[in-house]
Amino acid sequence: MSIHGEGQGTDLPCFLNASGTWASICKSINMLHTEYSLDTTFLLLKIGNGTNAKFWYDPWINDSSLASCYPRLLALDTNNSSSVASRYNNNGWLFFWRRDPRYGIEVENLQALNHLFSSISITSESDYWTWEGGTFSVSKVRKLIDNHDLARFSIATKWCKQVPIKINIFVWRLKLSRLATKVNLSARGIVLEEAGCCLCDESFEDENHLFLHCATSQQIWSKISQWSNISLPSWSSLANLWAWIDGVPIPQNRRLITSIIIYATLWNIWRLRNSVIFDDKSFRKCHVIDSIVTTSFNWIFARVRKKNCNWNQWLQSPLLSL
Incomplete structure (x- = not known):
């Protein structure tokens, strides 16, 4: 108190010109x-x-x-x-x-x-x-x-240590419906030429459609399910997807691998969407699948302490890699 001054109301005691x-x-x-x-x-x-x-x-x-x-x-x-x-x-x-x-x-x-x-x-x-x-x-x-x-949200924020920070932030924004989809941009008053999905042009581009209901996204999920040997259901909404990840009755190590593969799939669908809009590029779904497989393996290999898996094993059976 002798150094930093006397009490000043409900403020903490400190002289106005004090430092430290x-x-x-x-x-x-x-x-x-x-x-x-x-x-x-x-x-x-x-x-x-x-x-x-x-x-x-x-x-x-x-x-x-x-x-x-x-x-x-x-x-x-x-x-x-x-x-x-x-x-x-x-x-x-x-x-x-x-x-x-x-x-x-x-x-x-x-x-x-x-x-x-x-x-x-x-x-x-x-x-x-x-x-x-x-x-x-x-x-x-x-x-x-x-x-x-800070604002209160009903959805808990869960950080996955095995993926990069930017992916955690991406998933966090996706859970809160804060991604810059065309529907969200329109809701913020941004005028767009059209709000249709750039991957299928069959519906408005909101999160549920882009990541789950779009024909292109559904084909990607199907290919990932076949490769990983994970029985992925047809989620009606992203909320159902998050609930499924938390509640699926599988061992903890397989739940981790499943979560990482799902995060990689969501991330690559978002990258695909952005490349079509901003780079005006045509795409092949096989390239997206390859990117998901490679991305998820790199995350696992770089961040999981027990690195028992190798690339060939990951390609054949990712659930048995840990």
Whole structure:
């Protein structure tokens, strides 16, 4: 406290011109509190001698400051920047009124305040700040900020360590319907010449059609099922696909291989779609199949610790590779 300054309301204690790690933490959290209305009740001020606690602005009795609980009494006080220690002596608590509280609400607030004071003990120890739940950690701050600011989604985000980060992000966006399909772009107000599927031109291009119902995609899934010897059902929606991956009754190592092959298939369908739109290229489905087989093998070989598989084994029976 002597280095970084006294308490300043619900803000963490820190001089405005301070530098260093603690100062950065203080200023960041204080900004979230003042500019983004982030709740700061996770910061608790334990009162000791009251020297470093602001009487009106620090949360030294309850989770909230006296200023926020009793604004009428604050308006009557002539020394609202004083410390708790300066407001207490052996005879009790001191106030510095412009005039005595005289209206109903003012008198009621003063009575309630005196009732709170009856449970307070001033000691010789120093005041100190604590973190709710014990030890401070960066992860706790991150979770606090995420819970305050990030949107809530019903679909859990599951990262697969065996695929590249960009693939995890791609699948995450796909689960949230955030890919730049033609239907999504139109919903955002972007004017397109046409919104049909570029692979089959039989329906509007949304995620379910592009990855599951398009005739080209269905042929790709069929070829992948034949190669991998995985019985892939005809999913009605991507939500059914995610549920199938989580619930299919197979050993864990086979579930991992199946997930990686499905991720590679989704990724290559998306790449195929983009190459047709942006590169104006004709395509052959056999090239897409080859890319899926190669891509999934590279992911497995590069990221799985037990590398018992080789290329020939992967080509013949990928489920037996781990």
